[in-house]
Amino acid sequence: MSLSAPAGLNAEDTDNSEQIEQAFAVKVVQHIETYWKILEKVPGSKLRLTKYDDEIYEHFKKEFPDFDPKATIDEEEMKSKDGKEHWRKFIMAYEKKVDDYNYGTVIRTNPKFEYGEKETIFAVRMQFYAIEIARNREGLNDWIHEKAQSESR
Secondary structure, eight states: OOOOOOTTOOGGGSOOOHHHHHHHHHHHHHHHHHHHHHHHHSOGGGOOSSTTHHHHHHHHHHHOTTOOTTSOOOHHHHTSHHHHHHHHHHHHTTTTTSTTTTOEEEEESSTTSOSOGGGEEEEEHHHHHHHHHHHHHTTTTHHHHHHHHHHHO
16 A cells, blocks of 8 residues: 655644554565465475565675674664665565565564564565565574464364
């Protein structure tokens, strides 16, 4: 769902609408619940999130060579002035390729954690894709599938 301000309305001068915030929260929850359910059914190492996974993964490794998918994300670094600019350049490469590339979502701060209030940060969809594709490629999300399978027995 894409939201834009009506003609003549300056978004910076307008308070957030409670309805818009609720709609955003519902979309985010749907996104993470769907992703989690998929990870419970399929090992992350066998999962493709987009048809561009290979390209996103290679681009991410090139642009963020020091990013360790096993480590806890440093939100302050990610959202610093330099971090935002670096991510913006990465994200914009997918503007015409990936649907909803800049939609808001959340990312787990560490692949060892389930989604929770203290274990997530707000991000945009391309950040989610880049980080989760890297985690999946390294098998860091496979535990979710293994846990779900053992609990279903």
